Amino acid sequence: MSEPALNPSGSPRPNPMRDVASLIAGQTLLQIAGGLLNVWLPLQMHALAFTGSQIGLVASAFGVGFLAGAWFAPNMLRAIGAIRSYAAAASIACVTTLLLHATDTAGGWAISRLVAGMAIAVMFAAAEGWMAAAIPNARRGDVTGFYMLCTKLGLVSGPFIIGFTHPEPNAAGPIMAAAAFFALSLVPISIADTTPPPPATVLRMLPNRLFSLAPAAFVAALGSGLVNGAVLSLAPLYASERGGAQAAAAFQAAAWIGSLLVQWHAGRLSDRIDRRIVLAFLIGIPAVAAFVLALAGSGLSITTNTILFGIWGAGALSYYGIAVAHLGDRTPRTEMAAASSGLLFVWAGGTILGPAIGGVLVEVSGSALSIFWQAGIVSAIMVPWVLWRTAARPAPAPEDKIGFRPVQTNSVLGHILAMGRKSSEPGDPPAKP
Numbered sequence: 001m002s003e004p005a006l007n008p009s010g011s012p013r014p015n016p017m018r019d020v021a022s023l024i025a026g027q028t029l030l031q032i033a034g035g036l037l038n039v040w041l042p043l044q045m046h047a048l049a050f051t052g053s054q055i056g057l058v059a060s061a062f063g064v065g066f067l068a069g070a071w072f073a074p075n076m077l078r079a080i081g082a083i084r085s086y087a088a089a090a091s092i093a094c095v096t097t098l099l100l101h102a103t104d105t106a107g108g109w110a111i112s113r114l115v116a117g118m119a120i121a122v123m124f125a126a127a128e129g130w131m132a133a134a135i136p137n138a139r140r141g142d143v144t145g146f147y148m149l150c151t152k153l154g155l156v157s158g159p160f161i162i163g164f165t166h167p168e169p170n171a172a173g174p175i176m177a178a179a180a181f182f183a184l185s186l187v188p189i190s191i192a193d194t195t196p197p198p199p200a201t202v203l204r205m206l207p208n209r210l211f212s213l214a215p216a217a218f219v220a221a222l223g224s225g226l227v228n229g230a231v232l233s234l235a236p237l238y239a240s241e242r243g244g245a246q247a248a249a250a251f252q253a254a255a256w257i258g259s260l261l262v263q264w265h266a267g268r269l270s271d272r273i274d275r276r277i278v279l280a281f282l283i284g285i286p287a288v289a290a291f292v293l294a295l296a297g298s299g300l301s302i303t304t305n306t307i308l309f310g311i312w313g314a315g316a317l318s319y320y321g322i323a324v325a326h327l328g329d330r331t332p333r334t335e336m337a338a339a340s341s342g343l344l345f346v347w348a349g350g351t352i353l354g355p356a357i358g359g360v361l362v363e364v365s366g367s368a369l370s371i372f373w374q375a376g377i378v379s380a381i382m383v384p385w386v387l388w389r390t391a392a393r394p395a396p397a398p399e400d401k402i403g404f405r406p407v408q409t410n411s412v413l414g415h416i417l418a419m420g421r422k423s424s425e426p427g428d429p430p431a432k433p
Contacts, residue, residue, distance in 0.1 A: 022188040023131045024147050026086075028154040029188070030123060033181035035158025037097070039236045039252050040174040043162075043245060044100075045109070046237055054106035056359020059233035061110040063225075063351035065117025070344060072118075073125035082126040083190065089122035090186045094179040101175050127189060145264065156256045159249035210342045214330040216276045216389040220283065220323035221343045223382045225350020227286070227375045228316055230358030235309065238368035243302040254306045255313025263318040267325065274395035275326040280386040282322060285315030287379035294372035316375070320347065329396045 045055045069089075076085050096116040100109060131147070161177050211218045232252070239251035262282075270278040289312035297305050324343060331339040354374075361370040 020131050020134050020143060020147070022192040023127050023134070024150050025188040026185045026192075027124070027127050027147070028150045029181050029185035030120070030127075031151040031154030032158040032161070033093075033097075033178045033185070034120070035155035035252070035256075036161050036174060036178045036181070037158075038155075038232055039159040039245075039248050040162055040178070041100075041113075042234060042236045043240050043248060044174075045106075046240070048104050050106055050109075052234075052359040052361070052363030053356075054359070055234065055237075055362070056230075056355040056357070057106060058109045058113050059229065059355030059359070060352045061114040062117040063229060063348055063355070065114035065119075066121045067117075067345060067348040067352070069118035069121025070125065070341075070348065073122045076122060077126060077129065082130050086123055086126040086189050087186055089119040089126070090182055092116070092119040093123065093182040097175055097179045097182065101172050123185070130192070148263075149260070152256055152260050156253045156260075159252050162245050162249055207342070207346060210327075210339060210346065213339060214323075214327040216279060216386045217323040217327040217330075217343060218346060219382055219385055220279055220319055221347040222350045223283070223378050224316070224320045224323070225347040225352075226354040226357075227350075227378050229351030229354035230371050231290075231312075231316070231375050233355045234358050234362060234368055234371045237362070238297075238371070239302070239305070239309075241368065242305065247302050247306070251306050251309055254310035255317060258310040258312070258314030259317035262314040263321055266318055267321060270322050270325060274390055275322055275329065276386050276390040276395070279319055279322045279326065280383050280390070282315040282319035283379050283386065284383050286312045287376050287383060289315070290372040290376035290379060294369055294376055297369055297372065298367075312375070316379075 041058070042055055045058060050058075073085070080088075093116050096112045096119065099112045103109065103112075158181075162174055207218070232255070235255075236248040236252060239248040266278055266282055289308050293305065293308050293312070297308070300308075324340060327339055327343055358371045358374055361374055362368050364370075
């Protein structure tokens with residue numbers, strides 16, 4: 001069991017929600033910046049006449065950077081601590097975002113986004129690792145749920161800032177707003193009144209071990225990266241073609257709102273029945289929505305398109321958390337940290353490939369609708385695979401499940417938070433490098 005959080009004098013802190021409120025505030029500000037850039041970046045690249053493959057390259061570069069940052073974050077945290085790591089990374093995220101206004105080449109943007117991805121991964125690792133140590137296991141579910149609610153609301157609200165900053169070609173407003181939110185996220189982190197934890201030692205697990213533990217979780221994580229990485233990077237182009245920047249903001253927000261409405265209920269249902277059945281259902285929802293958008297989206301109103309995209313998000317942006325919980329059910333306690341971080345790397349690999357493939361499809365077809373063909377086909381392949389695994393291996397008994405906690409594809413240490421394990425709990429064996 002995790003120890004209660006301590007105040008600076010060393011006495012127990014009775015209210016974990018208050019203890020992590022400033023950390024949650026910082027991460028929410030970070031997600032506002034991320035939500036804004038998720039919509040503005042493809043719109044600006046389109047205005048700069050980037051080709052579909054170039055847009056995919058820039059999106060994939062961010063995935064490469066995020067993967068590298070998540071891999072090396074534990075070493076950085078061990079060397080200089082959580083607050084200094086976050087401060088350094090936030091500064092780099094601000095600068096690399098502002099540099100997007102200084103160049104109009106795909107190569108320059110790819111380099112900036114690669115470095116930004118590394119910095120943002122470190123920011124998540126520093127704040128969420130700190131949070132993981134501050135929350136006792138008895139309160140982990142409700143505090144984590146509140147954290148996910150706040151950060152998803154940040155993702156939803158971020159795109160609408162574009163409406164106040166005029167996204168014309170070469171406009172500096174959105175970039176300045178995003179950089180400002182990266183910088184502002186440092187304020188609550190800096191004034192947090194709980195003591196930062198010792199750096200966690202994150203074990204790394206090879207993909208073949210992950211696959212042997214939970215094949216359905218492995219495939220779902222890879223597919224989530226392939227699908228969501230491409231769709232979230234390129235869907236704003238389709239929406240803006242139909243209704244401008246405001247439509248693109250509403251389009252992206254609809255997907256996250258759909259996930260907000262569904263994820264918690266789906267997770268609680270998965271605590272009572274085989275998680276793989278819930279997983280297959282959640283993957284099937286975006287498969288159907290994606291095929292409808294690909295086949296009929298051009299003939300439907302932008303409002304109907306937005307509703308369909310919200311339905312897509314309800315499934316596509318929710319099933320990764322179920323995959324993490326399913327992996328936890330199958331994983332020995334001493335391997336949980338390695339398994340959860342390994343699954344993130346599988347997802348990140350998908351986010352590197354997905355936008356690159358989607359960008360080529362958009363360029364070849366001449367229409368952003370092609371990304372929904374990619375999403376529909378990949379999802380349709382995953383559904384029978386997950387159902388087959390349901391028949392191939394019995395589900396664990398309900399009392400053997402870890403209990404669902406919502407989780408996003410943010411950072412390695414964020415997964416430890418959701419899996420309910422501190423980095424060095426009493427009775428755990430020494431970590432291996």
